[in-house]
Amino acid sequence: MSALLLAAVFPTVGLIVCSAILLIQIALLVLRPIIAFMPARMTTNLRRIEKPHFSVHVATHAEPPHLVIRTLQALLDQDWPERDYEIIVMDNNTEDPSLWMPVKEFCDAWPYRITFLHQTGVEGAKAGALNIALEHTDPEATHIVTVDADYVVNPDFLTRASRALQRTGADFVQFPQSYIATTTAAPGVDAELDEYFRTNAAVADEAEAVLLTGTLCVISKPALVAAGGWSGSTTTEDAELGVRLCNAGFSGRFINQVVGRGLLPLSLNDLEKQRYRWCSGNFQTLLRHGASILTASGAFTLHKRLVILSQLTAWFNLALIPFVLLTVWMLTGRQDTAAVTIAAAAIVLSLCDITVRVVARGWRDRLALPVVLQALACRIALAPQSAKATFDGLIGSGLNFVVTDKSGAEGKGCCPLSLGHLLIFLSAVVMLVTVQPANPVILAALLVLMLPLLAASLTDQSLRNYRETIALQKTEVSP
Template sequence: MMKWILAISILAVYANTILFIVSWGLKWSVLFVNWRKSRLQATTPVDKLVATRADYPGVSAGRGAAYFSVHLPTHNEPPDIVIKTIDSILASNYDDFELLVIDNNTNDPDLWMPVSDHCMEKGARLRFYHRINVANAKAGALDIALELRNRRATHVVIVDADYTVDRDFLTRASNLLAQNEYDYLQFPQSYRGQGAAGLKYELGLYFATVTRAADAANTMLLTGTLSVIAVKALRTLGGWKTSTLTEDAEIGLQLHMRGFRGRYIAQSAGAGLLPFTFFDLEKQRERWIHGNFQVLTRYFTRIMTVKKNYLLPILSQLSAWFAFLLIPMVFMLLIPLFAGYGPLSNPAAVALAIAATTIILDFVSRFVFIRLSGVGTKLTEVLDTFVVSWALAGRSSLATFTGNLPAARIFHRTNKSICDESAEVRSTTTTVVAILGAMAILQGLLMAQPTVVVAGMLSVLMLPFQWLASRRLLRYRNHFRVR
C-alpha cells in the first residue's frame, strides 16, 4: 500500500513540476512581449503612438457621443466610503451619464440607509436601489443595474464601492470611444492613501505586466472596476450571467470569444482602498485565484481552440495568481513516512530533489520577475514588493488546488471597515506553512539533503514576510483612522 502511495506522490510531483514550468513560462513570455513592445515604441515616431492623457482629440469635456450608465454595486460597505465614491463620480466634468447605486443583501440599515439618504439629495441623475435576496453576489447586482439603466445608455461603467474616480474619467473614456471602435475599455486599478507601497506595487504588478502584454495581443480581459462596456455587447451575452467568482474575467473572456474588441488604457482613472489586514488580502487573492481557476476549467476546451496568438495571453491572465508550492511542501514531509531517514530509492530521491528545487526556483523567479517588470524604481521598492509576493505564496498555492471545491464558490467581499489591531483576524495559513518548513529543515538535516533544508528555510521565511506586510498594512489603515 505504501509503495502505491509513494508512486502516486512521485507522479504528483512530476505533474506539479510540469504545471510549474508552464506557469512560469507564461510569466516569462509576458516579460518578453512587453520588452518587444517597448523596443517597438522606442523606434516609433511619437506622433504614431497612442495619445497621452493630455492629448485626446475628439470629444472635449461636457457632452459627448457616449451616454454612460455608471453602476456602483455595494454590499455591507461602510457608508462614508460609498458616499465618497458617489461624490467623486458626480463631480465628473462629463455631462451625459447617470449613476445607479445597487445595494444588495445588506441587512443592517445603519450601512445602507445613510447612503440612501445621501442619494436623495443629489438629484435625478443619481438613483439608489436596495435589494434583498440577490443571487450571484456582485454579478447579480450588476444584472439588476443593467435592467434599470436609462435606455439612452450606450455604455455601462463599473466602479467598485471604495473607488474614487478622477474628474475627467468619463471624458477620457468618451474620447477613446470616439477615436476607436472599442466595445470595452479597462483602466488599471490603483490605490490611495499613504504607506504600503510594496502592497500597491504587488497588486499593480498584474497591470504592469500581464494586462499590458494581453493588450498587445488584443486579448485583454476585464478586472472588475473602472471597466467601460458597450451595452450592446453586454446584451449580446445576455447580461452578467456568470457562474464563477470572477465575473469580470468570465465576461471579458466571453466578449473576446464573441469577437468584441477591447483595450487596456494604461493610465490611472481612479483609486481604491487596499485590504486593511493581511487576512483580508489573503481572502481577496484566494477569491481571485478560485474565480480564475473556475473560468479556466469551465472554458478550457474553448480556450484551447482560439488562435495561437490569443492562447498564451488568455492563459497568462487567468493563471497570473496561481502558485504550485503545495505538492512539493507536502511531498518533502511525507518522504520519511515512506523511507524513514535512510537511503532513498532513485525515483524518490529524484522526486525529492525536484520538489525542493521547485520551491527554491519559485523564490528566485519571483524576485527576478519583479525586478525585470519595472515595478518600482528603487531596489527597496522591489524588495517590498517581493516580500508581499512571497508572503502570499502559501495561501496562493493552497487556493490554486482548491478552486473547484464547493467552499471555493462562496463569494467573500473584501472588508473595508477599519478595525483595531486587537480585532484583526490572524492568518493561519502562513503559520502552518512555516511550521511545515521547519519540519522540512529538520528532515533535510537528518537525511543529509541540503536542497530540502534550503527549501524549508524559504518556506519558514513566509512568516516574517507576512509580519512585515501586516506592519505595512497597520500603518496604512492608521493613516485613514486619524483623518
C-alpha cells in the same frame, strides 16, 4: 483529494504528480516572456464610436456609508455633461439599515442623476447586483461603467473613458486599479498589486484581449448584452465576463492611465481573502472556459489564447501539493527518493517565479530597492493563500464571494501569524532539525518554506501603517 493521498502513499505516483506540476510551472514561467515578444496585431478597421452615453453602476454590500457617498460625490463632479451619463447604485443583501439608508438619503437628494436600488435575496453576489443595475439602465446608454464603492474617480474619468473608446475603437476598456495614500504607507503592497497591470494587462493589450478586473472598466452595452450579461458562476465575475466577451469576438484594451483610487485591504487577513478570491475565481474561470481557451473550439487566435491564459494564471501557486508530499515523505524516512527532490524543486521554482516577476517589474519601472523588497515580501506572504486557492479550485471545493472589509474592523487586534504561515514554518523547522537533509535542493526548499512567516509579519506591519494613515486622513477631513 484521493489522488493526493495515493501520491503520498506511493512515491512513484507522487513522482509523476510532482513532475507534472514542475513541468506546468516551467511552462507558465516561460509563457510570459514568450508573450511579451509576440508582435502586436491590432485591429485595423476600428469601430467608429460616437459620443458615448454612460451608465455608471456602483454595486454595494454592507459598505461604510461615508465611503459610498464619497464615491458618488466624485461621480457627480465629473466634467462630462450631466445629460450624457447616469449613476445607478445597487445595494444588495445589506440587512443593516444603518449601512444603506444614509446612502439612499444622499441619492434621494439627486433624483435626476442617481438611481438607488436596494434588494435582498439577490443571488450571484456582485454579478447579480450588476445584472439588476443593467435591467434599470437608461435605454439611451451606450456603455456600462463599473466603479467599486470605495473608489474616488478623477473629475475627468468619463472624459478619458470616452477618449480611450474613440482612440482604440474597442468594445471594452480597463483602467488600472490604484490606491489612496500608498506613497508613504504600504508602497510595497501597492507595487505587488500593480505588477499584474504592469505585466499581464499591458501585454494582453497588444492582443486586444484584456480581461476585466471589476472596477474602472467601461463596456459597450450591446457587447455586454450579447455576451449574456454578468455571471455569478465564479467568484471573479469580471474576468469570466472578459473571457466571454473575447470569445464572442469583442476587443478589449488596457488603458494605462490612473483615473481613480480606492482603498487597499486594511489587514493581512483581508488581503489574503482578496487574493484567495482572485486566484480561486480565475481557476474556476479557466476550468469553465478551458475548452474554448485551450482548444480549437474557441474563437481565439493563438495570441489571445496565450494572454488570456497568462491573465487567468497570474495569481496561481502550485506549491501546496509538493509541500504536503515533501512533508509526508520526509517525516516517514523517504527523503532520499527522486520524488522528494522533484517536490523540493517545485517549491523552489515557485519562489523563483515570484522573485523573477516582482524584481523584473521593479527593475523595469525603476522602483526603489526597499519598495521592491516590500513587494516581494507581500507576494511571498500571500503565497500560501494562493496555493490553497489553486488547490481548492482544482478539487472543485465550494467557493463563495467574500466582500473585502473597508472599515478596518477585522484588522484590529488581528494576529498576522495565521495558522497556515505557522504550520508551514514549523513543518520546515521540524524537517530541517530531525532529518537534516544533505540534498541542496531539499535544503533550499525548507528554507523557502520558512519565508512566508517572516514576509507575513513585514506585510502586516505595512498594512498597519496604512490603516493608521487612512484613519488620520479621515480625522483630518472630519468636521
